[in-house]
Amino acid sequence: MLSRGVNVSVSSLTKVSLVRTAARFYSKTGIPQPKTRTPAFQGEPSAPSVKTAIPGPESKRLSEQLNKLQDPRAAHFFADYSKSKGNYVVDADGNTLLDIYCQISSLPVGYNNPVLLQAAKSDEWATMAINRPALGIMPPISWPDLLKRSFMKVAPPGFLQVFTAMCGSCANECAIKAVFMHHQHRERGGAPFSPEELSSCLKNLPPGSPKLAILSFEKGFHGRTLGTLSTTRSKAIHKLDIPSFDWPAAPFPHLKYPLDNPENQDYNKKEEKRCLDEVDRLIRTWHIPVAGVIVEPIQAEGGDNHASPEFFRGLRELTLKHKIAMIVDEVQTGVCATGKFWAHEHWNLSTPPDIVTFSKKMQAAGYYHNFDLRPSETYRNFNTWLGDPLRALELAAIVKE
Numbered sequence: 001m002l003s004r005g006v007n008v009s010v011s012s013l014t015k016v017s018l019v020r021t022a023a024r025f026y027s028k029t030g031i032p033q034p035k036t037r038t039p040a041f042q043g044e045p046s047a048p049s050v051k052t053a054i055p056g057p058e059s060k061r062l063s064e065q066l067n068k069l070q071d072p073r074a075a076h077f078f079a080d081y082s083k084s085k086g087n088y089v090v091d092a093d094g095n096t097l098l099d100i101y102c103q104i105s106s107l108p109v110g111y112n113n114p115v116l117l118q119a120a121k122s123d124e125w126a127t128m129a130i131n132r133p134a135l136g137i138m139p140p141i142s143w144p145d146l147l148k149r150s151f152m153k154v155a156p157p158g159f160l161q162v163f164t165a166m167c168g169s170c171a172n173e174c175a176i177k178a179v180f181m182h183h184q185h186r187e188r189g190g191a192p193f194s195p196e197e198l199s200s201c202l203k204n205l206p207p208g209s210p211k212l213a214i215l216s217f218e219k220g221f222h223g224r225t226l227g228t229l230s231t232t233r234s235k236a237i238h239k240l241d242i243p244s245f246d247w248p249a250a251p252f253p254h255l256k257y258p259l260d261n262p263e264n265q266d267y268n269k270k271e272e273k274r275c276l277d278e279v280d281r282l283i284r285t286w287h288i289p290v291a292g293v294i295v296e297p298i299q300a301e302g303g304d305n306h307a308s309p310e311f312f313r314g315l316r317e318l319t320l321k322h323k324i325a326m327i328v329d330e331v332q333t334g335v336c337a338t339g340k341f342w343a344h345e346h347w348n349l350s351t352p353p354d355i356v357t358f359s360k361k362m363q364a365a366g367y368y369h370n371f372d373l374r375p376s377e378t379y380r381n382f383n384t385w386l387g388d389p390l391r392a393l394e395l396a397a398i399v400k401e
Contacts, residue, residue, distance in 0.1 A: 041110060044086035049096040056093030084111035105300070106360040108335055108398050119397040128390045135164065135386040136379075146389060150396040151366070154335075156342045158352030159368035164387025168331035168359030169223030172294065174381050175355045175367045176227050179292040179325040180212050181375045190376070213245070213288040214327075215279065217252040219302030222294055222329055231294050234302040248282040248290065251275045252299060253307045272311040279315065283322050292325035292354070293318075297343035300332045309347040316349045325354040325373070335361035363398065364391035 055063070059077040066072040078092040087110055089099040099107070109116065119125065124142070133140055140146075151162040163178070165171045188194075194207070201208025216222065216231035223229070224238060230245040232238055253272045256264040283290045295315065299305035319326040333343035335358075340346060344353060354373060359365035364387060375381055 041086040041112070041114060044110075045088045045096050048088070048098050051095055052093045054091065054093075054095060054097075056091065056095065058092040062092060081111065086110040086112075104360070105332055105337075106363075108361040108363070109401055113401065115401040116394065116397050119393065125390065125393055128393060132385065133389065134384050135389065136382055136384075140389060143389065146392050146396065150392045150399060151364070151368075153396070153399050154341055155368055156345065156352065156356050159356065159370060161369050161371060161374065162366055163369060163381065164364060164366040164392070165359075166383075166385065166387065167223075167365050168357070169225045169228050171331065171357040171359050171365045171367050172222045172228045172231075172327070172329060173225045175327050175357050175369075176214055176231075176292070176294070177381055178355065178367075178369065178373050178375065179214065179327065180210075181380060182325065182373050183212060183289075183291040184210060185376050211288045212291045213247040213286060215248050215250060215282055215286075215290050215293045217295055217299070218249050219252055219299050219305060220249075220294070220296055220329075221299070221301035222296075223331075234299075246288060248286045250279045250282055252302075252305055253311055255306060255308075268308070272307060272314070275307075276311065276314045276318065280318055283318065283324065290322070290324055292327055294327040294329055296329045297333045297338070297346075312344070312347040313349060316347075316351070316353070319354075320351070327355045327357065327367075328353040329357050331357055331359045331365075334358045337361070363394045364388065 055077040059075075062078045063072045063075060066075070077095075080090045080092055080094075083090040084099075087098060088096050089111060090096050099111075128140070135143065147162065151164070155162065163171075163174060165174055197208040199208065200206060203209075214227075214231055216233060218233050220232065221234040221238075222231045224232070226242070227245070229239055229242055230247050233249050251274070253268070253275050255268045255271065258264065259268065279293070283293075293315065295312070297312070316326055328344045330342055330344065334356075335341065337343065338346065342356065344356065355367050355369050357365075357367040366387060
């Protein structure tokens with residue numbers, strides 16, 4: 001899996017080399033090879049074609065133009081999306097590249113997928129494109145049905161509710177807010193807010209603004225908004241100069257490979273126990289009450305780090321033991337990246353996580369939850385748009401495809 005922010009050069013890759021690499025992978029791991037190949041789109045290139053250096057002269061010219069209007073320094077090249085097709089992206093200089101970066105792991109079914117192109121021509125898409133609704137106060141008449149055929153069609157087992165948002169960062173940010181609201185609602189026994197809570201929160205003081213924490217993991221990445229940055233531990237450049245909450249970070253298992261080596265198995269079991277013991281200790285002893293844990297099924301931005309299903313089952317048991325929430329961040333791993341639609345389905349948990357967040361390949365963003373994580377009052381986890389029905393339509397088409 002490609003991590004967020006990884007710079008991947010694809011100009012030297014060919015379908016032949018990828019097929020050979022895949023064959024070696026399946027032969028070494030013993031995992032059965034897929035019986036069917038992904039069908040090529042009509043007109044999809046058969047191989048990369050590189051005509052210039054990358055970035056080429058036209059991309060450089062466009063970068064100079066953009067620099068007068070916006071910071072272009074992160075851009076690798078400019079893409080011609082009208083000419084890109086399937087697994088191949090065409091740049092401004094006419095280079096055709098096999099795209100294994102996939103828009104920072106957010107492209108689910110290739111460029112100019114004919115099913116999506118056909119769906120985009122519908123009156124429903126046009127209506128949503130030019131009449132973007134504030135979904136929280138005036139949803140379109142098609143919204144309940146659209147939720148059923150998009151988000152809920154692929155909802156993880158055990159979830160009945162979905163909160164729609166704008167991106168992966170705000171999906172995690174709103175999930176953290178939901179955990180805090182639920183924690184405090186339970187602490188006050190469902191009673192109404194006190195006058196002291198109502199007044200103190202406007203001064204950023206307890207009890208209205210309580211001292212609470214979310215535990216995350218070293219090398220984890222959960223976004224760039226203010227709250228999620230306090231749970232992000234992958235790269236210093238993301239966090240420099242930004243104030244952070246005083247929240248704990250536990251070690252994530254550093255496994256040895258190959259996994260079937262007996263010595264490595266013994267080491268890995270002890271390593272995962274060490275990490276779980278530290279999670280338990282931090283929850284018990286942190287000077288601010290820990291209301292929840294957030295974890296990625298695979299740490300991507302932090303270096304392609306994995307843990308076993310047993311580790312995640314142990315983590316779930318700890319959250320149940322301490323009566324705190326478990327947020328599974330599937331922004332990166334959701335939508336069939338691991339052989340199941342949701343990576344956490346591999347864990348066989350005794351009970352579902354409390355929240356599962358998503359974005360990227362879903363095209364839309366948000367989180368799945370149940371009624372207990374719905375705020376006790378409306379307008380609390382809220383913003384103007386609360387997602388985008390156009391992206392929900394795109395998701396419905398992707399799910400159908």
